[in-house]
Amino acid sequence: MSDRPVFVIGCPRSGTTMLQLMLHSHPRMAVPPETRFLVPAYYRRRTWGDLRVTQRRRAFAQWIATERSTKFRELKIDKDEFIRQCVEGPGSLGSVLGTAFRMYADRFDKPRWGDKRPSYVKQVDLLLRLFPDAQFIHLIRDGRDCVSSLKEMPWYNLDSFHAVSTWAEAIDAGGRLRRTLPEDTYYELRYEDLTDDPATELKKLCHFLEEDFAPSMVSPREAAQVAVPQHKVWHSNTHSDVLRSRVGSWANRLEDWEISLCEHMLGDRLESMGYELTGAPKPSKEHVIACQKTMQKRKASRMRKAMRDRLNRLREPSPVAALLTSGQCALAGVPHHRPEVTEPAV
Template structure:
């Protein structure tokens, strides 16, 4: 077996870049289990010190119960036997990465698949965290035209930012993608465009599968059939996953952005848009006041990210246990793993 075919997969990107569509496509592959966003990976990592030394069984149990029974972790979306998962974590290796891998492997096992992945757009900011726990992971970065991503993101009911912050989020995502491409190499990091995915889904997914070391399966292009069963209609922002891939929303920013927004977004993202193959529309230069506001926010975010990076390094020094997953190889499909 190709050694890549048991590696965890993480999908990252600016929110509203098509990551949910890609998650559904990957889950439709017969060998890959890819759940909806679970929100327990980064949260458990951030509070890992709360549980103390995981060499102690009672601490592993507290960690397992916090993940499985916590109101904010969304473990329930996996539809797994909570008590069985808790016991499997308690009996597993004493590291946070192992506990998380046990959960995802249980989900993959439930679906009869040997490989698992996880999707959360904001993971683009947490790649060092993910690599600490899963050093063999592969990362897929999905890029969408920044103007379309911003115009969609700022209108989401769950997004509390504005046009300035949305533009900065896209800039941060593509800048991080550029750094990851350079640092991680072609067997660990793969980047492609949303527009190519919806225009030529089979050709694009074949390239994704080649990166993952998997054979392409035609069911991936019919992921909308699975999405209609698993993506609630109440999440109107994800209803496009119920449709066959199409380019209807490509370029929608022209109708969604006000003139001043289009001027600002294209101006501040221009070089990055061109780098990713997006043609500029030649909008007007934004006002000095709008540019100043954007750059003030950019400076604030830079300071905030620096501070969080320092705090994370200090937190790592206090880790009572390694965080790396000690579970290797494909998911055993005939019951819980006895590794560790």
């Protein structure tokens, strides 16, 4: 049976939380609420120095467990036991990070863990450095629905041009992943197909994950009580059965100029993913130029970050790849073993 980590990726508001819950409803998989420490820890890895040194691992684990921005508390695992396992575990960045997720899976007596964050779609190379045996599920939704939904979110404070750019970036990143990653590593799934026939799509997904299909995945309401924090009111739909009511609702939620802009800027991408265009009139020149400028600025920012990361890779303070799963250990040529688990003191 597989023990590979699984990441759910995609454009925000693509239904990734629903898919997270479906996976968490599988008897062998645990996928927690969104955490916020994988990517920041990777970019700050020089802060902790050589993680082959016990005290360095302890300091890193304490940061994960106590820094409010990491959302470690959402995992509901024992802080002291987490630090102990990190200190006694392998000396690599991915091993310390992966220990938190493995302990989350242990809470439910499950052998596999996953993680969900839409923005990971643009950070797959980073995640593969940390977890070289990982699998990725890219959930794709009609870009017009994503744009309309993003605009309505209480946490989204950018304009429609950024929302259009966000979907384009996710689709373009997916295209690169499809061309470069092995078939057993990257999987694409359309939100519309998943909500139209959950059982069929989940059976195909389980085949990719090398897991038996579990009927419990089709109705993940129970998992929502565990894996979706109550304060995230924008995920209220996840507490009910799988719904198709929002499919195509962009037609009533976007203004006419936004529909025109989406179909002009995203048209080729939409059609390549099987979405039909309405033939909306061409957008104004001003809107097109504004959207193009937004896309160019975002691309330049990504390229600067990628360049800094390439330079940092030349002087790594310690090993990056995790050594926790059978696949990770096999790739590194080291034996695989599970740590001793101690009960927290009462």
